[in-house]
Amino acid sequence: MAAGPLAADLDLVGLAAYLGPRVDGGLAGPLRGRLLAGGRSNPTYEVDDGVRQWIVRRPPYGDVMASTHDMGRESRVIRALHGSSVPVPAVVARCADPSVIGADFYVMEKVDGRTYRTREDTRLLAPDQRAELSRSLVDTLVALHTIDPAAVGLADFGRPDGYLERQLSRWRRQWEKVRTRDLPAFDSLADFLTRSIPDRRLPGIVHGDYKIDNLMVDHADPSRIVAVLDWEMATLGDTLADVGMLLSFWDEPALPYNPITAGATALPGFPDRRGVLSAYAERRGIDLGDIEWYVIFSDFKLMVILEQIHARHLEGATVGEGFADIDPMVPALLERALARKAESGDPPLRG
Known part of the structure; x- marks a missing residue:
């Protein structure tokens, strides 16, 4: 090599x-x-x-x-x-x-496999392969969320009680620490999320960054996931946070793309967000009518993460390529989160 x-x-x-x-x-x-x-x-x-x-x-x-x-x-x-x-x-x-x-x-x-990161990558798949990969992606997330943390030695890996409250406080503090610009609407979005935290919680192991490009699949069979990667934000918390993050990254035609995935799943064969959500809810046997809060929160969290990376890039503390395009992603995510809030069918989320 x-x-x-x-x-x-x-x-x-x-x-x-x-x-x-x-x-x-x-x-x-x-x-x-x-x-x-x-x-x-x-x-x-x-x-x-x-x-x-x-x-x-x-x-x-x-x-x-x-x-x-x-x-x-x-x-x-x-x-x-x-x-x-x-x-x-x-x-x-x-x-x-x-x-x-x-x-x-x-x-x-080193696991032998292939990762599909971009729209150019997923174009290489046939529509039926995209559909099968989507099913495997949802099945794997359900498998993670239904593991008993104590059974794998992770009973003390985090504190599910108060997880969402701590997350909001933590990412808001981090924004003040790393922000490189004034975005007044950020505070109003944070206030809204704090006021409307869901009452229902489904505790379990949370990956924290579950999306298509954090999966490695078999070269010959792209529906077979051989490794889930990038566990840096894993903890015990509300498992619906992973569903919200997955939907934040799940692009579909005619809707604003997540600036990171940039249309990777907006191709024939991939289900729309409603289909992903329905598959997860069915396999887990739960109702997910209140998921929109988690999707908006995921956009909020991604804003802070990207701003932090952008700040490190300005300081010359990043290695590799792909950092120069992060700057405009932050306001784009804020705009999308605010649009989600305004368009939500749930009255508390429109307030």
């Missing part, structure tokens, strides 16, 4: 000294590495010793919100779910010592 142009950002010598004694038979040769495309948050690297390959995850460079980039929590939930009904990579090593490569990190196996 040829080293990528940004492999120098990863201390391969320090990583090799740490990883060698922790893999069967040691390393076959010097480590080579490259920064993987895709995620704009936790830098993710593919490394190899000439024979075997691994994936390395570390927190972002620069000032970060520690609780959303906790390598210990991320590696813990993956370890807990390995072998469960939710496919995840195996964790090879976890290092909390920042002196090894300059930050804490973990190493996991």
Whole structure:
């Protein structure tokens, strides 16, 4: 594997000294590495010793919100779910010592699969393949949400009670810390979300960023999910937050796209949001008439995450490509959230 142009950002010598004694038979040769495309948050690297390959995850460079980039929590939930009904990579090593490569990190196996990130990617699928992938995507989310956290050693992984209230407070504080511009409507949206928090909660394991491009599928059978990735925001909370996030990212024709997915699911074969929601509700045996609050909240949360990444980019603390286009995504998400609020069929959400 040829080293990528940004492999120098990863201390391969320090990583090799740490990883060698922790893999069967040691390393076959010097480590080579490259920064993987895709995620704009936790830098993710593919490394190899000439024979075997691994994936390395570390927190972002620069000032970060520690609780959303906790390598210990991320590696813990993956370890807990390995072998469960939710496919995840195996964790090879976890290092909390920042002196090894300059930050804490973990190493996991490299799963052989394909990720569909963009509309150009999903165009490669036939309509029936898109429909099958959508079914698998919903089935996997239901599987996650119906796992008993205690049964996989995650009983103390979070506090479902008060989860939504804490989330709103946390992301609002983070906005004040990282914002690079004045968007007065942000505060009115935050006030609205606080006033209209749903009463009903469905506790369980929450992925926090569940969407099509955080799934890896089989090369030959794109309906078979081989790994769910990017668990950096996982916790115990209200599982409907994942449904809201999935719908926020689920694009359909004639409606404003999420600026991140940019139409990835707005193609024949993919169901519309109503179809995704109905499939989830049916498989879980619940009614989801109040889901709109969670979708608006997801747009709100994404605004803060993107503003934080944009702020790090302005400080020169990002690695890789794809950061220059984040700036306009933030007001676009705010506009979409406000439109959702105005158009909601639920009177409390229009107030």
